[in-house]
Amino acid sequence: MAQQHLEPTDPLAEPVTGDALAGYLRAQATEFLRALRQHRETGTGDSLDAARALRRSARRISGSLHTFRPLLDPDWSEAMRPELAWLSGTLALEHACASRLDRLLAALHRLSGSSAFPAHVEVAARGRTAGAARTGAAAAGAVSETRAPAPERGNLTVGAAKAGALLDRQLTLARTRAHSTALQALGSSRFHAVADKVALLASEVPLTTTAAASDLRPFAATAEERLTDAVAALPLITAGSPYNAEALIHGLSPDPAPHPQDAPWHQVRLLLRLHRYAREVLHGENTPVDVRLLTAGQALNRHRDASEAAAAAASAARTPRIAPATAYALGVLHADQRHEVEAARFAFQQCWQKQTVGTP
Amino acid sequence: MAQQHLEPTDPLAEPVTGDALAGYLRAQATEFLRALRQHRETGTGDSLDAARALRRSARRISGSLHTFRPLLDPDWSEAMRPELAWLSGTLALEHACASRLDRLLAALHRLSGSSAFPAHVEVAARGRTAGAARTGAAAAGAVSETRAPAPERGNLTVGAAKAGALLDRQLTLARTRAHSTALQALGSSRFHAVADKVALLASEVPLTTTAAASDLRPFAATAEERLTDAVAALPLITAGSPYNAEALIHGLSPDPAPHPQDAPWHQVRLLLRLHRYAREVLHGENTPVDVRLLTAGQALNRHRDASEAAAAAASAARTPRIAPATAYALGVLHADQRHEVEAARFAFQQCWQKQTVGTP
Numbered sequence: 001m002a003q004q005h006l007e008p009t010d011p012l013a014e015p016v017t018g019d020a021l022a023g024y025l026r027a028q029a030t031e032f033l034r035a036l037r038q039h040r041e042t043g044t045g046d047s048l049d050a051a052r053a054l055r056r057s058a059r060r061i062s063g064s065l066h067t068f069r070p071l072l073d074p075d076w077s078e079a080m081r082p083e084l085a086w087l088s089g090t091l092a093l094e095h096a097c098a099s100r101l102d103r104l105l106a107a108l109h110r111l112s113g114s115s116a117f118p119a120h121v122e123v124a125a126r127g128r129t130a131g132a133a134r135t136g137a138a139a140a141g142a143v144s145e146t147r148a149p150a151p152e153r154g155n156l157t158v159g160a161a162k163a164g165a166l167l168d169r170q171l172t173l174a175r176t177r178a179h180s181t182a183l184q185a186l187g188s189s190r191f192h193a194v195a196d197k198v199a200l201l202a203s204e205v206p207l208t209t210t211a212a213a214s215d216l217r218p219f220a221a222t223a224e225e226r227l228t229d230a231v232a233a234l235p236l237i238t239a240g241s242p243y244n245a246e247a248l249i250h251g252l253s254p255d256p257a258p259h260p261q262d263a264p265w266h267q268v269r270l271l272l273r274l275h276r277y278a279r280e281v282l283h284g285e286n287t288p289v290d291v292r293l294l295t296a297g298q299a300l301n302r303h304r305d306a307s308e309a310a311a312a313a314a315s316a317a318r319t320p321r322i323a324p325a326t327a328y329a330l331g332v333l334h335a336d337q338r339h340e341v342e343a344a345r346f347a348f349q350q351c352w353q354k355q356t357v358g359t360p
Numbered sequence: 361m362a363q364q365h366l367e368p369t370d371p372l373a374e375p376v377t378g379d380a381l382a383g384y385l386r387a388q389a390t391e392f393l394r395a396l397r398q399h400r401e402t403g404t405g406d407s408l409d410a411a412r413a414l415r416r417s418a419r420r421i422s423g424s425l426h427t428f429r430p431l432l433d434p435d436w437s438e439a440m441r442p443e444l445a446w447l448s449g450t451l452a453l454e455h456a457c458a459s460r461l462d463r464l465l466a467a468l469h470r471l472s473g474s475s476a477f478p479a480h481v482e483v484a485a486r487g488r489t490a491g492a493a494r495t496g497a498a499a500a501g502a503v504s505e506t507r508a509p510a511p512e513r514g515n516l517t518v519g520a521a522k523a524g525a526l527l528d529r530q531l532t533l534a535r536t537r538a539h540s541t542a543l544q545a546l547g548s549s550r551f552h553a554v555a556d557k558v559a560l561l562a563s564e565v566p567l568t569t570t571a572a573a574s575d576l577r578p579f580a581a582t583a584e585e586r587l588t589d590a591v592a593a594l595p596l597i598t599a600g601s602p603y604n605a606e607a608l609i610h611g612l613s614p615d616p617a618p619h620p621q622d623a624p625w626h627q628v629r630l631l632l633r634l635h636r637y638a639r640e641v642l643h644g645e646n647t648p649v650d651v652r653l654l655t656a657g658q659a660l661n662r663h664r665d666a667s668e669a670a671a672a673a674a675s676a677a678r679t680p681r682i683a684p685a686t687a688y689a690l691g692v693l694h695a696d697q698r699h700e701v702e703a704a705r706f707a708f709q710q711c712w713q714k715q716t717v718g719t720p
Contacts, residue, residue, distance in 0.1 A: 108612065110605070110609060111608060111610075111611045112612045113610040113612075113613045157612050157613065160612040242602030242603065243699065243702065243703035243706060245696075245700075245703075248692070248696060248699075249470060249473050250472075250473040251692050251696070252468065252471040252472045252473075252519060252520040252689055253473045317685075317688045324677065324682050324683070324684055324686070325677075327685070327687040327688040327691065328688065328690060328691040328694075329691060330688060330691065331687065331694070332608070332612055332692070332695045334688075334691075334692060334695075335691070335692045335695030335696055335699070336605075336608060336695055339605070339608075339699055340603075340605075343602070343605075346602055346603060
């Protein structure tokens with residue numbers, strides 16, 4: 001089929017019209033409702049999966065509303081997008097806290113050169129006790145350096161063990177709060193209004209009168225251009241030079257905010273996602289797998305995760321009354337994660353370079 | 361001249377005999393005596409240069425004694441080498457402390473993202489006050505976190521400034537001690553015995569009876585083989601993969617000793633030096649400049665310097681009663697220098713790879 005090889009910028013391809021957009025939005029709305037049903041029917045064990053599925057379709061609907069804006073009823077579209085952004089942002093927090101903690105504990109194990117308790121063992125153990133942690137952690141807000149390290153952390157040095165215990169308390173607390181916030185959000189009238197709109201979308205997409213006959217490809221091409229322009233503005237020559245030491249350059253800066261140098265990379269990550277969704281709209285279920293886009297997206301996810309983990313380590317180091325050994329371990333951990341940031345930029349540059357060179 | 365293109369393993373080259381070794385040793389002994397005279401005549405300002413020149417010739421004599429051992433009087437040679445090693449080791453310490461401090465302060469500035477006071481300004485300022493620091497620093501042994509940071513460090517954050525002040529005190533004290541030890545060594549009867557032996561060497565080299573007619577090239581080839589074998593045993597595949605995160609893997613290990621993973625690299629650094637000296641013996645003043653060897657040597661020097669700077673930061677973090685912010689900055693600094701270690705290994709791998717590929 002010709003559609004399988006269709007690319008947004010391919011001048012020979014047949015037009016894809018607003019009907020395809022309507023079909024995509026209806027399908028994503030149906031997925032959203034299915035995930036919502038699953039979330040209400042299942043226990044907490046599967047609720048993370050259901051939340052992920054809700055976020056997945058909310059992001060796709062929101063992204064398509066953005067890319068193909070002129071083809072949709074503007075009032076409806078303008079009202080819908082911030083609500084979907086609020087929902088997927090709220091639902092993302094719990095998972096983000098959990099995976100940030102896993103990343104930091106795995107790094108502490110690696111930095112301690114421990115082989116007796118590889119990181120995945122602890123991660124698996126954490127998974128089993130996540131429910132208990134969720135209910136009990138709210139009381140663990142107060143920082144206490146005297147608490148003994150958990151048994152599975154016995155192979156870490158004192159500083160690393162204390163740093164791990166501190167991060168565990170802080171991020172488990174954050175996760176518990178994110179979980180409560182997500183539950184509250186899903187029970188709120190604000191959410192019910194969004195769900196009602198999505199339910200409507202599953203049967204009727206508010207296209208403009210001319211949209212059904214309009215070609216979608218110029219809009220998809222614009223999304224791709226925005227991505228290409230943003231990538232061109234990245235410092236890729238530096239990123240492609242290994243060990244450039246750029247990512248840690250503000251490692252001891254007094255600014256507690258995330259590194260401003262990370263922002264353009266985060267922006268590219270979002271634009272890459274919009275480009276991917278636009279391809280899905282054009283190709284539907286026949287969307288060809290683009291390994292280059294997948295790899296680039298993974299590198300940018302790793303960039304974001306490492307950036308936020310580094311910030312969490314720096315933030316934990318500002319906890320009052322921690323021991324110097326704890327602070328030292330958090331400093332090593334922060335620098336380690338900033339080097340992960342740099343490594344992710346290098347990986348992105350490498351795969352993007354191939355992409356550009358490989359394009360005929 | 362054919363000699364200009366002579367390589368130790370070149371089967372077509374004419375033999376180089378023990379006479380060349382004798383000439384080389386006489387020349388190095390003369391250099392040694394010249395540097396010693398310069399050291400006695402000059403003030404402390406130039407004494408570092410003189411000490412460097414003494415070390416330079418002591419290393420070359422000692423290295424040649426090792427590589428061409430069977431051609432020299434064994435009793436004399438066995439007695440001479442440990443004395444030369446003691447001397448160059450003792451003389452190297454002061455310079456090592458000074459450059460380690462410069463490296464760590466420059467890194468702290470870089471990590472603070474400061475541009476107002478670039479590192480070289482402070483390094484220059486330190487150079488001017490080195491004499492004062494040397495005389496006054498012995499009293500600064502006690503660690504006092506309350507001491508105000510030096511004015512030129514005002515642009516650093518509190519943690520970075522305190523870490524810088526702590527490292528300054530500890531390494532200036534170590535430098536002062538190294539300076540005293542070097543002065544004592546140069547006035548000792550042990551040193552006078554070495555100097556007498558070197559003076560004798562400048563006029564008469566104790567070759568064995570057959571040495572004058574022996575070919576030097578097999579010995580030089582053995583030195584090169586030892587180097588090649590040691591390089592082959594290095595984890596070069598890992599080192600050539602950027603951001604492999606190997607160098608920091610024991611960053612939080614309880615062992616206060618330098619990282620054992622660094623030892624084979626330090627060993628290659630020494631073997632590379634022996635190979636270079638053997639080439640000098642063969643080629644004399646016509647030794648062709650080998651950019652590959654120079655670059656590889658620089659990468660290994662950087663590896664050694666970063667490894668020792670990282671250890672100094674870790675050691676400073678074990679100072680009792682330091683503030684958590686100081687410890688955090690030292691942790692970041694330690695990790696930064698361990699990444700410099702990794703970067704140096706990558707640089708070595710890159711230049712060695714070229715070397716192997718480039719050889720016809």
